[in-house]
Amino acid sequence: MLEYAFMQRALIGGLLVSIIAPFMGTFIVVRRMSLIGDSLSHVALSGIVLAALFGIEPIYGAVVITVIAAYFIFFLRENYASYEEISLAIIMSSGIALASVLMGFSKNIRGNFLSYLFGSITGISNQDIYIMIVLSFIIFAFWGVNYYKLFHMAFDEESAKAMGIKTDKLGKIFIILIALCVVVSMRIVGVLLISSMMVIPVAAAMQYSLSFKQTILTSIVIAVFSVIGGITLSFYFDLASGGTIVLISVVILVASIMLKGRR
Amino acid sequence: MKEKILEVKNLSFSYKEQKVLSNISFDIYKGDYFGILGPNGSGKTTLLKLCLGLISSKEGSINIFGQDIQSSTKKNKISYISQKSNSFNLSFPATVNELIYSSLRSIGYDSKSSKKMASDAIDTVGIGNIANKRIGNLSGGQQQKAFIAKAISSKPEMIFLDEPTVGIDYGSEGFFYEAMHKLNLSGVSICMISHDISAITSYANRVACIGENTFHIHENQDIMDIETSLKKIYGKKMRLVTH
Numbered sequence: 001m002l003e004y005a006f007m008q009r010a011l012i013g014g015l016l017v018s019i020i021a022p023f024m025g026t027f028i029v030v031r032r033m034s035l036i037g038d039s040l041s042h043v044a045l046s047g048i049v050l051a052a053l054f055g056i057e058p059i060y061g062a063v064v065i066t067v068i069a070a071y072f073i074f075f076l077r078e079n080y081a082s083y084e085e086i087s088l089a090i091i092m093s094s095g096i097a098l099a100s101v102l103m104g105f106s107k108n109i110r111g112n113f114l115s116y117l118f119g120s121i122t123g124i125s126n127q128d129i130y131i132m133i134v135l136s137f138i139i140f141a142f143w144g145v146n147y148y149k150l151f152h153m154a155f156d157e158e159s160a161k162a163m164g165i166k167t168d169k170l171g172k173i174f175i176i177l178i179a180l181c182v183v184v185s186m187r188i189v190g191v192l193l194i195s196s197m198m199v200i201p202v203a204a205a206m207q208y209s210l211s212f213k214q215t216i217l218t219s220i221v222i223a224v225f226s227v228i229g230g231i232t233l234s235f236y237f238d239l240a241s242g243g244t245i246v247l248i249s250v251v252i253l254v255a256s257i258m259l260k261g262r263r
Numbered sequence: 264m265k266e267k268i269l270e271v272k273n274l275s276f277s278y279k280e281q282k283v284l285s286n287i288s289f290d291i292y293k294g295d296y297f298g299i300l301g302p303n304g305s306g307k308t309t310l311l312k313l314c315l316g317l318i319s320s321k322e323g324s325i326n327i328f329g330q331d332i333q334s335s336t337k338k339n340k341i342s343y344i345s346q347k348s349n350s351f352n353l354s355f356p357a358t359v360n361e362l363i364y365s366s367l368r369s370i371g372y373d374s375k376s377s378k379k380m381a382s383d384a385i386d387t388v389g390i391g392n393i394a395n396k397r398i399g400n401l402s403g404g405q406q407q408k409a410f411i412a413k414a415i416s417s418k419p420e421m422i423f424l425d426e427p428t429v430g431i432d433y434g435s436e437g438f439f440y441e442a443m444h445k446l447n448l449s450g451v452s453i454c455m456i457s458h459d460i461s462a463i464t465s466y467a468n469r470v471a472c473i474g475e476n477t478f479h480i481h482e483n484q485d486i487m488d489i490e491t492s493l494k495k496i497y498g499k500k501m502r503l504v505t506h
Contacts, residue, residue: 030355148368155355155362158345162315162423163370164338210397212357212365 001235009129010121010188010231010241016136017185017197018227022205022219023143024181025198026212027174030154036073036175037195039088040182043069043095044191048116049102058116059131059183066179069095074172119190119242121231128187135180142177146170151212188227190242197223200246204253207260222252265292267329268421268452269314274323276309283309287323287478289471293420296447297454298467302497305473307456308346311425314454315343328420339370342414342422346429359401359409360385360394363416370417384416388442404435411442421452428459440466464489472496 001007028034044062051061069091076087103113115123143150152160153167161167178198185194205218230245269291276284283306291297301307312318314325316332328337357365363384367377385394390408393401398409407427414422424443428436440462447453447466457463463470470481470489474496481489 148365151357151365152369155357155366156345158312158315158317159343159366160369161317162338162341162343163366163417164335165369206356209356210358210395211361212355213361215356 001232006122006124007231007235009124009126010235011228012129013124013132013184013188014121014227014231014245015224016132017188018223019220020136020139020181021185021194021197022201022223023216024139024178025202026205026216026219027150027154028178028198029202029206030212034195034199035085035088035092036178037182037198039073039092039095040066040069040179041186041191041194042092042099044182044186045116046095046098046102048186048191049099049106049113052112053102053106057125057127057131059128059187062183062186063131063135063180065095066182067176070172070175070179073175115190116186117190117192118240119186119188119193119245121188121234121241124187132184132187135184139177139180139184142173146173150174188231188241189245190240193242193246196246196249197226200249200253201226204249204256207256222249226252265294267292268295268327269454270324270326271314272324274310274313274320274325276306276313276318276320276322278309284313284320284478285476289478289480291421291452291454291469293452294447294450295452295454295469296444296467297452298463298470299454299456299473300458300460300463300470300493300496301473305475305496307473308425310473311423311454311456315341315423339417340420342417342419344410344414344422344424344427346426354399357398358395359390359398359412362398362409363413366413367416372417380416380418381412384412387415388412403431404438407431407435407439411439415446415451419451421454422446424453424455424457426456426458428457428462436462460493 028036044066047061047063047065048058050065051058073087073091076090077084080086112123149160149165149170152165153170157167181198182194185197189197201219201222202215204222205215209215209218226245226249229248231241233239234241234244267290271290272288274284274287275282287310299307299310309318313320314332316335316338319333325332327335328340330337360381363381364377367380368374372380385391388408388411390405390412393405393409398406401409428439431439443453443455444466455463455467464486472479472481472489472492477496479492481492
């Protein structure tokens with residue numbers, strides 16, 4: 001299957017997703033923000049439709065709209081500080097509402113829309129891959145500099161702030177990076193399934209991992225296995241790549257829970 | 264003259280319309296063991312959070328090591344142990360050693376120093392046997408020892424504590440107060456909120472009693488004086504038994 005250029009692109013993109021999504025996901029899960037990926041991915045849909053309306057690459061529209069949505073989350077969180085999930089619910093429904101209204105103006109997006117919802121390995125262009133590589137580089141560079149600060153923040157935000165870490169600023173950048181991670185992942189797993197790639201491998205890894213680094217590495221291994229397995233199966237059996245990838249990771253999660261229960 | 268570490272001047276704070284703290288001023292000096300006593304809702308935790316820069320007030324000023332708390336570049340000289348049930352994420356998948364090492368890296372220590380400092384702190388508290396265990400799998404007392412190790416690992420000049428012994432057994436509580444006492448004797452300033460009045464009056468050289476519209480600091484350990492203040496803020500007579 002590797003003789004096909006689209007499969008080469010799918011595997012490069014898939015590998016990027018399977019490293020970045022669980023890496024971000026480990027911090028998302030321990031900070032109890034699992035819904036945020038879902039919220040931002042629903043907003044990405046409206047960015048895709050908007051880009052199609054203006055005749056530009058959908059991935060650009062998704063980047064702009066998800067980053068704007070990230071800022072909107074900051075705004076809502078400040079106004080509903082005690083009810084953080086409210087901001088995520090508002091963003092999620094606003095994203096879907098905007099996408100559905102915009103779709104009324106663009107008839108030609110509809111056929112392509114399913115591939116964005118559930119992922120499609122044949123739909124990944126060279127342009128998509130270049131942008132995914134650039135966004136992944138930005139995410140890795142940020143983590144390289146701030147890994148320990150975010151670790152401290154995730155464990156005990158008050159202590160981190162008291163000891164001089166700029167937790168407010170880092171927290172905001174973290175949400176913007178989740179928005180970028182959503183864009184990186186959307187062509188492979190589809191916007192409806194992105195958050196599962198951030199959460200399911202981590203949930204499976206947490207069953208066995210002793211340390212934080214082990215959790216990150218194990219979740220990446222699970223995600224790589226799921227993504228490569230999912231892309232391969234979707235190539236040979238003509239399945240939706242996103243659904244196949246997520247189902248494989250769910251099987252791994254269930255197996256890990258059952259095996260732990262038998263110990 | 265003793266070095267001034269924390270300086271609070273004319274501090275007031277309100278939550279929405281409700282005044283919580285009113286025109287409070289005090290200083291904490293190097294080597295002080297500063298205890299804060301008061302009933303629930305008297306503003307103890309709010310005062311501590313203001314002193315740490317976790318929240319800010321428009322009225323009054325707070326300086327730490329001579330710098331405004333909000334913009335201080337010397338915050339890595341302090342440590343904070345909060346009420347664990349409110350702040351710590353106990354399901355966090357990390358070992359005790361990883362937690363201490365990563366906290367040190369987060370405030371700027373390099374890998375080699377952080378390893379050494381984490382190992383020293385673990386030895387000091389005597390928790391080598393649990394250093395490679397996941398924090399969430401430890402008992403309350405063991406977790407508290409791990410948090411002491413984390414707090415002292417950066418060799419802070421001052422430690423703030425907010426009801427640190429809530430939810431731990433009597434033996435672990437005793438260990439905790441002894442550890443803080445030893446630390447204080449080595450020159451580290453302590454600022455601790457606690458409901459354990461006898462522990463505070465036994466170990467602290469300065470005791471602040473905070474109540475509704477009342478803030479009084481006892482500069483010595485005169486039991487009678489403190490009992491009078493406690494009667495005022497708790498509304499009933501208290502007889503102190505020191506440790």
